[in-house]
Amino acid sequence: MSIEIRNLRKRFDDFDALKNINLTLKEGKLTALLGPSGSGKTTLLRIIAGLESADSGEVRFFGENITKQSPKNRGIGFVFQHYALFKHMSVFENIAFGLKVRPKALRPSKEAIKAKVMELLKMVQLESLAKRYPSELSGGQKQRVALARALAIEPKVLLLDEPFGALDAKVRVDLRKWLRRLHDEIHITSIFVTHDQEEALELSDEIVIMNSGAIEQVGTPESVYEHPANPFVYSFLGNVNLFKARIKEGMLVTESGEHETFFVRPNEIEISFTKKYGSHEGQILHHRILGQRIILEVQIDEGENAQIVEVQIDKATLNEIRQREAKNIYVNFLNLKAYRSDEQSWSEYVI
The missing domain is CATH 2.40.50.100 (RNA polymerase II/Efflux pump adaptor protein, barrel-sandwich hybrid domain)
Structure with missing residues (x-):
């Protein structure tokens, strides 16, 4: 198992964001954290990333306790809802950024960086746009650049926070089909946050349904839809x-x-x-x-x-x-x- 969450708790002032979360996420799978606003899904993702600290509990990657490690040492790639691309850098430079800022002893050569970036541009179907700047791209293209940038550092785990939330409906549908096909090719352990039930059911291998800081049910899309654990899950997964x-x-x-x-x-x-x-x-x-x-x-x-x-x-x-x-x-x-x-x-x- 690639990621283990043990007895995780997080409180903001008088609000319990996470209530004793225990969860095991499978290696090589695409897992959705699904729930309404305030359910704790984004807080959980940020703690897994190291962008937020838990009050208690552990996060383990591949058997190693990484709870106290900084984000840069966790081997993660993070894709944000609003892309977070560098506006002054071209598509090529955005994707290459994570490789260029590595310590000199670990930094690939210019030729190796170029080869890696061109490989990723081909993977995300943007080879012809390498010299363009973010302002010259559509929302779907920006999100594919953000994904390529996250993959450039060859992360152990890919984390996506509402990756399609800023896109219009048609682009969102097309992009999640593309991401599913891409994941089937590279099989990287991935976690994405969404409040869109249809998105979670269509895209993920496994769904973690959250509500009010707790996990209501974990299972395959088919199992949680056909065999909901309780009325909340039943009601949340589609119109009822x-x-x-x-x-x-x-x-x-x-x-x-x-x-x-x-x-x-x-x-x-x-x-x-x-x-x-x-x-x-x-x-x-x-x-x-x-x-x-x-x-x-x-x-x-x-x-x-x-x-x-x-x-x-x-x-x-x-x-x-x-x-x-x-x-x-x-x-x-x-x-x-x-x-x-x-x-x-x-x-x-x-x-």
């Missing part, structure tokens, strides 16, 4: 309907009385135009078109039992609703989950 109800004779009942809290994702609900066993009549309130996905807002039941749920449909279904001029439909829950906090377990219902 949450409502009070109970199961009676195999049906979901929203009438008043003793209720459990149920969770269901919009894509786990289907609609129909005829009533089925267990279905709920619903009134279409609104729809939102999100590319190939359409989200319907549907009110089921009435009065004090009324609930509004979001249902994901495709364009063909939307066209059928329009052709029928349907205002009322039937909602069928394909998969429901209820979390029992006393047992810290999920109950699943297929209706």
